Amino acid sequence: MPASLAFGLIPYALGVSGERVDVSVPAGPPEPAHWAGTPPLRLIAPDGTAVGDTEVGLAPAVMADLLRRMIVARRLDRECIALQRQGELTVYPGFEGQEAAQIGSAFALGPEDFVFPTFRELAAALVRGVDAVQYLQYHRGTWHGGPYDPRATRFGPISIPIATQIAHAVGHALGQKLDGLSACTLAYFGDGSTSEGDFHEAANMAGVFGVPAVLFCQNNGWAISVPTTRQTAGEIWRRAEGYGFPGVRVDGNDVLAVYVATRDAVARARGGEGPTLIEALTYRVGAHSTADDPGRYRDDAEVEVARAFDPIARFRTWLLAAGHVDQAFISSCEAEAEAFAMEVRAGVVDTPAPPVEWMFDWTFAAPSEAFQRMRREALGE
Ligand SMILES: Cc1ncc(C[n+]2csc(CCOP(=O)(O)OP(=O)(O)O)c2C)c(N)n1
DSSP states (O other), X not given: OOTTOEETTEEEXXXXXXXXXXXXXXXXXXXXXGGOSSOOBOSBOTTXXXXXXXXXXXXXXXXXXXXXXXXXXXXXXXXXXXXXXXXXXXXXXXXXXXXXXXXXXXXXXXXXXXXXXXXXXXXXXXXXXXXXXXXXXXXXXXXXSOSSOHHHHTBOOOOOSTTHHHHHHHHHHHHHHHTTOOOOEEEEEETGGGGSHHHHXXXXXXXXXXXXXXXXXXXXXXXXXXXXXXXXXXXXXXXXXXXXXXXXXXXXXXXXXXXXXXXHHHHHHHTTOOOXXXXXXXXXXXXXXXXXXXXXTOOHHHHHHHHTTOHHHHHHHHHHHHTSOOHXXXXXXXXXXXXXXXXXXXXXXXXXXXXXXXXXXXXXXXXOHHHHHHHHHHTTO
16 A cells, blocks of 8 residues: 555554554644645744745845734624624624734835725735724625725725626726826635636636736635635636736735735835736635624634634734843733724714705716606705
8 A cells, every 4th residue: 555545643654564654744733624735934934834925125124014913803803793693783794713814914005006906805904004993894784885084095985786896906006007196906706716707707808908906815715605716616716827927825824924925015116027926825814704604604613723823822922032022011911902992982883874855966967857756855855
């Protein structure tokens, strides 16, 4: 029997003469199923030890700030779920487990770059300086897209129709190129979105026109109840080759690796070298949204496997060991996160319902007579 035939979890196989051959893999937890295949770019291993060059051009204080942002974002995410359960938000899609993918990538952008998000990028929005209370008005149902100013923050409106924002991003990037600007446009999307025609059309156009865009896929293992392993038979990052530009696979739970992959892709875009597709391997620890019950389709054991790859624990371990932070710093981050979550909660709860006429006022530039009649009826005029 060839030595390559291992038996389940038994860390040895039988050699050609029947002797035991050690085929145990290096110590470490089993990876989530959708991480199989090509090893991703990784600088820090799940246990917090460096496995790549962690000199990425960020000062220790800046790296500590990345950890702070992840801690603050996670605490707010959990508060948002509590707010929804208490009836203060209508529905909310959590991002727990995806903090490194979002913060590492958004952090690599400059103020002149532009982001086209899905509905799950609150952590990236915070990096861009979007006001959390304003952002959450979308989920409170008091505004269509969050009253933050996409032009000021260079963070576009939340996009619910999956993959549509990729086409918007590519169009925006093409416009920037035609205007002769040296700026990059980044589109976030999930693994499920890559099965949409919009993804193909946008990626194809990005390649043909060589637009300055980063197509950033957070492969979190699930598209509601469809696992990545049933979403696509190939590896997402490899699709870039078919469109004529580079693809990168990165450990999306390694914030430094995500930062480096995105920074390099942004530099390519700004330098006129065209788009890059990044597949960040991550995991959606929570439900798809507060309207979802993952217990209907996914085994809790799978979530436990993924927890061993937690992005915050990993980076915290490495930063502590490197002497870049101490326990007091982490405690201060947690205290800040708590205070911020309470501040955002108060802001959300205090948000008044908008005037009824708003839903009429900003729908049509030239409202029809029938539409104007509806407006008068709704306002009792
Ligand atoms: C065009 C379109 N089809 C279907 C839906 C319903 N829907 C909402 S989220 C989602 C799955 C998205 O999965 P993925 O792209 O992997 O992103 P994730 O939710 O995991 O962040 C679907 C099918 C939608 N919003 N838009």
